[in-house]
Amino acid sequence: MRIKDKVAIITGGARGIGKETALLFAREGAMVVICDFDAAAGEQTLAELKSTGARALFFKVDVTDRASVQNMVDATKGEFGRIDILINNAGITADAFLTKMTEEQWDKVIAVNLKGVFNCTQAVVPIMMEQGSGVILNASSVVGVYGNVGQTNYAATKAGVIGITKSWAKELGKKGIRVNAIAPGFIITDMTAKVPEKVLELMQSRTPLGRLGVPRDVAAAYLFLASDEASYINGQVLGVDGGLMI
Ligand code: NAI
Numbered sequence: 001m002r003i004k005d006k007v008a009i010i011t012g013g014a015r016g017i018g019k020e021t022a023l024l025f026a027r028e029g030a031m032v033v034i035c036d037f038d039a040a041a042g043e044q045t046l047a048e049l050k051s052t053g054a055r056a057l058f059f060k061v062d063v064t065d066r067a068s069v070q071n072m073v074d075a076t077k078g079e080f081g082r083i084d085i086l087i088n089n090a091g092i093t094a095d096a097f098l099t100k101m102t103e104e105q106w107d108k109v110i111a112v113n114l115k116g117v118f119n120c121t122q123a124v125v126p127i128m129m130e131q132g133s134g135v136i137l138n139a140s141s142v143v144g145v146y147g148n149v150g151q152t153n154y155a156a157t158k159a160g161v162i163g164i165t166k167s168w169a170k171e172l173g174k175k176g177i178r179v180n181a182i183a184p185g186f187i188i189t190d191m192t193a194k195v196p197e198k199v200l201e202l203m204q205s206r207t208p209l210g211r212l213g214v215p216r217d218v219a220a221a222y223l224f225l226a227s228d229e230a231s232y233i234n235g236q237v238l239g240v241d242g243g244l245m246i
Contacts, residue, residue, distance in 0.1 A: 001028055002229070004029030005029060006025075007076065008086075009033045010035075013036055014034060014044070017189060021218070024222075031054070031055040032057075034058050035058070035069075035072050042059075043058060057079060063115075064112055086121060088136070092108070093151065093191060094153060105153060114157045117138055135178050135179075142183050142186075145162070165179050169234045173234055173235075182237070185213055186200060187215060188212050188214055200212060208246070209243055
């Protein structure tokens with residue numbers, strides 16, 4: 001029960017890393033709010049959360065839509081009275097080589113992975129400021145640090161998230177709000193299902209631990225950073241990549 005009675009919002013919580021994090025947070029005593037634009041997967045994850053006995057809510061929200069983000073945050077405050085943790089996990093890819101990337105591919109990845117992070121945090125932070133406490137965790141990526149072929153748009157957002165994390169850590173620290181990012185390596189989810197098998201094999205062979213990651217690896221890192229055990233950790237980017245980045 002490392003985050004007992006904390007209220008956590010997890011964006012993109014219906015599937016993949018977000019879902020695993022929601023289930024782990026519920027097991028560790030948190031009240032979990034998942035938001036996702038995939039309603040069917042969201043309802044399914046909500047049912048799994050509730051079957052553990054946890055208090056949980058699901059909101060169908062597109063993080064690019066500021067009004068629906070605000071409604072979700074207001075409803076969470078109304079239900080639980082506070083918001084302790086925000087995990088900006090929702091993210092997408094739309095890969096193409098630079099010469100082939102369309103404006104639409106560029107815009108949609110920026111909208112979800114970067115503006116979505118801004119929208120959700122801007123809606124939650126006034127509540128955390130009033131409380132004098134809060135934790136914000138952002139999903140970056142090894143790609144945001146080292147770049148990747150075919151991921152101009154995605155790399156820009158994941159590097160942007162690192163800049164955002166450090167800026168907010170400086171801006172919000174005095175208000176009792178900690179802000180950190182996680183930079184996962186290649187984690188087996190629907191997102192990496194789109195990556196060619198030979199690229200995944202190459203990444204695995206370059207990983208000192210000799211395996212790809214699983215959502216649980218990232219969820220465990222989020223749990224640590226969200227917990228009071230990490231109370232003096234602020235503005236950091238934690239690699240969860242089996243050593244891929246070293
Ligand atoms: P996923 O594709 O399995 O799950 C992402 C979830 O976000 C889905 O449930 C999807 O419906 C939701 N989502 C997407 N756009 C949304 C929007 N506009 N509004 C609300 N919900 C939205 O992805 P995965 O692998 O679990 O990734 C989670 C995060 O971790 C992403 O930010 C991703 O960029 C990041 N990441 C993932 C890595 C991997 O290897 N899987 C590596 C590094 C970072």
